[in-house]
Amino acid sequence: MMDKSEHQIRKIVVERMDRCSVCHRSFMEDDVEVVSRKEDIWMMVVQCKDCHARSFVAALVGEATGTSPMGQLFDLASSGSPFDAHADAGFTEVEDEPVTVDDVLAMHDFLDAFDGDFRKLLRS
Secondary structure (H helix, E strand, O other): OOOHHHHHHHHHHHHHHOEOOOOOOEOOHHHEEEEEEOOOEEEEEEEOOOOOOEEEEEEEOHHHOOOOOOOEEEEOOOOOOOOHHHHHOOOOOOOOOOOOHHHHHHHHHHHHHOOOOHHHHHHO
């Protein structure tokens, strides 16, 4: 059963994302799956029920943001994100190039060494 804070976070994610970037289907709250929930950071996957495209979202909530309980949302999969926080987070747009074997190996090495501290990662 979903608690009140999870319902609020899902609602905010759906409001900010609005539509699938692939097929443009409007998102519903049940398209959002919370995969990890810590005190001040939530990791979620938003999957379109029509085309099955996925977006990975991190939400900084509460005191981690220094703003409001709504926090900030970061789309971890898309440089064309409609999230307000995305434009202010210092991300730069990159050319769409195919993922290479070297990219996959580099991500494997990163994840192998990653300690799970998203606050430290997002600050750097």
